[in-house]
Amino acid sequence: MDNNIEKITLFIDAITSSTSSTGYLIRQSNRTWGEFPESDFYVPLVLDKREEVIDYASVSRQQGFDIIDRQNFNPFFIEYDFFTTIQRNKIINSTNLSIAQIAFIRESRPDVNNDFPTDDGVRNWFDEFGLNELPWNPGTSNEVTLNTLEEVTINLQNIVSKASIYPIDINN
DSSP states (O other): TTTTTOOOOOOOEEEESSSSSSSEEEEHHHHHHHHSSOOOOOOOOOOOOOOOOOSSSOOOSSSOOOEEEEOOOOOHHHTTTTTTTOOOOOOOOGGOOOHHHHHHEEEEEEHHHHOOSHHHHHHIIIIIIIIOOSSSTTTTTOOOOOHHEEEEEEHHTTTHHHHTTOOOOOOO
């Protein structure tokens, strides 16, 4: 174990509270107390690559470091099992469409509504054409992207849907 591991301590102004559902209150920027922090907490993780083979092989150590792009993740979402129910990032085919999303497609694309009067017809169109044609109505106020379609129905098995409930950014 290396002795030069940097220890990071986060200081949060918090008090215990029996009235809070979390058991504590956190100081807000306006000097009031609230149940949840106003922003995410980020912890920098420094990763480096080393290798060492002992005894029967030569020992080599990489000189210098490989730069790894920093990725921010919020430990809160790991601790509270944000990702345990996630099955996919976004809609990837028509089997992921809900009835409300099919109705939204009919409303957004009148041509589809006329040519494919059944829900199964809309699903087939989405697999063959619709997904590949996104965004629909680009550059207008009625522009439809995969995220727009995803936000029609909240599905807690999708990252985009779940992220719209919790205030986090998803990098696409």
